[in-house]
Amino acid sequence: MIISPLISPVAVTAYQCVSAAGDDVEALYASLLANQTCLKPLTLFAIPFDTLVGEVISPLPKISANLQAYDCRNARLALKALNQGGFRADVERVIANYGAARVGLILGTSTSGIYDSENAYARLQQDGVMPSDFHFTKVQTAQATAEFLQLELGLQGPCYAISTACSSSAKALAAAQRLLNSECCDAVLVAGVDSLCRLTLRGFNSLQLISADACHPMDAGRQGINIGEGAALLLLEKPGAENANRPRLLAVGESSDAHHMSAPHPEGLGAATAMAQALRLAGHDVSEVDYINLHATASALNDLAEAKAVARLFPHPPRCSGVKGLLGHTLGAAGAVEVVVSLLALERCFLPGTCGLQVPAPECRFPLVAAPALNVSPRLILSNAFGFGGNNASVLLEAA
Amino acid sequence: MECMSLLGVGVCAPDAAFRASLPFPAYDINRETIPPLLRRRSSQAMQMAFSAAITACEQAQRSPSSLPAIFASVAGEINTTDQICNELVKTDGVMSPSAFHNSVQNTAAGYWSIAQQCIQPATALAAGSDTLAMALLEAWCQLSCEGGELLLVCYDEVWPGYLAPGSGNPAFAYALLLAAGTVDGRLMHIGRPQVGEIIFPASWTNSVNSMPILAAIPLLEAALTGRMPQAVALTSHTPGWQVNVGGYE
Numbered sequence: 001m002i003i004s005p006l007i008s009p010v011a012v013t014a015y016q017c018v019s020a021a022g023d024d025v026e027a028l029y030a031s032l033l034a035n036q037t038c039l040k041p042l043t044l045f046a047i048p049f050d051t052l053v054g055e056v057i058s059p060l061p062k063i064s065a066n067l068q069a070y071d072c073r074n075a076r077l078a079l080k081a082l083n084q085g086g087f088r089a090d091v092e093r094v095i096a097n098y099g100a101a102r103v104g105l106i107l108g109t110s111t112s113g114i115y116d117s118e119n120a121y122a123r124l125q126q127d128g129v130m131p132s133d134f135h136f137t138k139v140q141t142a143q144a145t146a147e148f149l150q151l152e153l154g155l156q157g158p159c160y161a162i163s164t165a166c167s168s169s170a171k172a173l174a175a176a177q178r179l180l181n182s183e184c185c186d187a188v189l190v191a192g193v194d195s196l197c198r199l200t201l202r203g204f205n206s207l208q209l210i211s212a213d214a215c216h217p218m219d220a221g222r223q224g225i226n227i228g229e230g231a232a233l234l235l236l237e238k239p240g241a242e243n244a245n246r247p248r249l250l251a252v253g254e255s256s257d258a259h260h261m262s263a264p265h266p267e268g269l270g271a272a273t274a275m276a277q278a279l280r281l282a283g284h285d286v287s288e289v290d291y292i293n294l295h296a297t298a299s300a301l302n303d304l305a306e307a308k309a310v311a312r313l314f315p316h317p318p319r320c321s322g323v324k325g326l327l328g329h330t331l332g333a334a335g336a337v338e339v340v341v342s343l344l345a346l347e348r349c350f351l352p353g354t355c356g357l358q359v360p361a362p363e364c365r366f367p368l369v370a371a372p373a374l375n376v377s378p379r380l381i382l383s384n385a386f387g388f389g390g391n392n393a394s395v396l397l398e399a400a
Numbered sequence: 401m402e403c404m405s406l407l408g409v410g411v412c413a414p415d416a417a418f419r420a421s422l423p424f425p426a427y428d429i430n431r432e433t434i435p436p437l438l439r440r441r442s443s444q445a446m447q448m449a450f451s452a453a454i455t456a457c458e459q460a461q462r463s464p465s466s467l468p469a470i471f472a473s474v475a476g477e478i479n480t481t482d483q484i485c486n487e488l489v490k491t492d493g494v495m496s497p498s499a500f501h502n503s504v505q506n507t508a509a510g511y512w513s514i515a516q517q518c519i520q521p522a523t524a525l526a527a528g529s530d531t532l533a534m535a536l537l538e539a540w541c542q543l544s545c546e547g548g549e550l551l552l553v554c555y556d557e558v559w560p561g562y563l564a565p566g567s568g569n570p571a572f573a574y575a576l577l578l579a580a581g582t583v584d585g586r587l588m589h590i591g592r593p594q595v596g597e598i599i600f601p602a603s604w605t606n607s608v609n610s611m612p613i614l615a616a617i618p619l620l621e622a623a624l625t626g627r628m629p630q631a632v633a634l635t636s637h638t639p640g641w642q643v644n645v646g647g648y649e
Binding site: 006007048101110114117118121122124125129130137140141142143144146147151156158160161162163164165171174178179181182184198199202203204206208254255256257258259260261264269270273324387388389390391400 | 401474475481484485486488489491495496497498500501502503504505506507509510511513514516517519520521522523524525526527528530531537538540541542544545546556557559562563564567591592595
């Protein structure tokens with residue numbers, strides 16, 4: 001069946017990632033192949049319950065003196081990713097090619113710099129005022145790390161944050177593709193950044209969703225999630241001869257569950273709609289999808305809904321897996337982090353395993369990849385990200 | 401796409417004195433726009449956003465259940481977040497599950513989709529002092545790529561005073577029902593947001609500098625009074641984002 005595409009593809013000309021699974025994409029690739037969990041006890045601060053987290057334990061770079069007001073763990077994670085593997089040089093190349101005003105920046109985040117605000121609140125209760133170096137709109141509000149990256153890189157194009165909980169950075173990719181399709185930009189930097197903080201750890205604990213041990217996504221015995229942190233950066237440009245060897249972002253499908261603030265639609269209707277919408281926008285059919293990178297948080301209800309969604313949409317489902325047992329659920333960064341995982345799969349010809357999987361849940365009526373599958377060449381990949389508010393996004397990627 | 405058409409507008413300003421100072425009609429929060437089960441725990445941000453959104457849909461005679469939505473806010477659910485942060489400092493601090501899921505930036509967007517039974521995409525964005533400009537640009541890109549109509553809602557509730565002294569007041573919300581291209585019955589055309597030299601009205605600069613979401617006052621004045629300049633500034637800094645407007649019917 002031939003369906004005409006409704007949105008034009010864009011090229012992913014560079015990508016980089018910092019997470020518990022490593023400081024750059026090479027380390028992430030090695031961790032994906034090793035398939036051993038990187039989740040460990042939290043060292044950053046104390047919490048009143050047991051869990052493991054995906055913490056970035058290697059040193060984070062300092063924010064330069066002129067941008068000190070933006071200093072927070074979130075900005076430092078973003079800066080660390082920016083400085084890896086020549087990514088900054090790729091941004092400088094697009095600035096030189098198109099001009100700084102034609103390069104946009106979209107951040108997907110849910111936490112922003114709230115970790116540093118939490119520390120400031122301790123001083124507030126002690127002293128009655130926030131510390132003098134606390135800058136609300138440069139640390140805590142959602143756009144703060146976007147503004148930091150814009151100033152750090154000298155970008156002058158559109159700059160904003162999408163903050164839709166755990167679908168944030170998948171939707172940031174959608175917004176970036178539209179900026180390119182609408183001729184508003186010639187290149188867009190997409191950043192998915194979230195940092196560990198008390199608010200999300202204790203918040204998910206209050207929802208009784210936190211797992212004490214390393215999580216078991218899509219497993220019959222899954223008992224909850226592990227929170228992680230990370231920064232993933234992707235550089236998108238219009239497709240052309242000069243980037244013909246780069247993978248393509250074809251489309252992002254988006255939908256709302258219209259069901260509940262923190263529980264998914266029990267039949268996965270919104271999740272199925274998002275995946276179907278990505279395929280529809282790109283003019284592709286379900287039969288063409290080679291692999292689905294599942295959202296698979298290891299929460300009982302989320303995994304059930306997603307399993308039903310895949311079974312509902314795909315008469316013959318492709319192989320599927322989820323990586324949150326490896327590096328945790330990076331919340332607002334998860335969409336971008338797992339698109340980077342999916343791009344590695346496309347470019348390096350493998351399928352990631354589902355770290356932590358022991359006995360697949362009975363509702364997983366699709367081939368679930370337990371250990372990494374090597375020497376396969378997926379051409380079309382869906383990567384799912386679903387968030388609070390029933391907010392769903394599914395990213396469709398194509399090999400070069 | 402040549403332009404967007406503005407089909408409906410709603411403005412909510414809960415502070416009566418501020419409301420009276422505006423050069424166009426605005427309304428207090430209408431709690432009837434929030435389903436009874438949600439009312440008790442809804443924030444000022446959500447109440448304003450819903451009030452403005454319903455007004456815009458009614459004016460344009462559009463059903464909310466069929467519209468994609470963009471919710472934009474500088475500080476989002478800042479009072480819920482503030483309450484949680486104050487609890488987190490205490491060793492025995494208690495966080496309620498609903499306070500947590502109501503602290504996300506897309507709280508209003510999520511509840512809107514639930515209340516209206518709308519399965520269309522809903523997004524939540526933030527861009528500091530450029531929040532209105534970037535929300536309009538996001539709307540432009542969605543309409544330009546996918547056509548149709550959408551609902552854009554910008555809002556900010558009053559912020560706790562110690563977070564950003566001198567900022568975050570008064571609360572304000574507005575909703576714009578926008579369509580791709582030229583549509584009959586439009587209030588006006590809005591062009592693609594771009595950076596330019598238009599100077600923001602001096603009489604509102606101080607207000608906008610302390611509450612960035614107020615940056616829509618010149619745009620709303622043009623839409624609601626028909627006093628139509630060629631272009632309006634969307635931020636208080638120059639050069640800054642602006643839009644061409646016109647095509648008043």
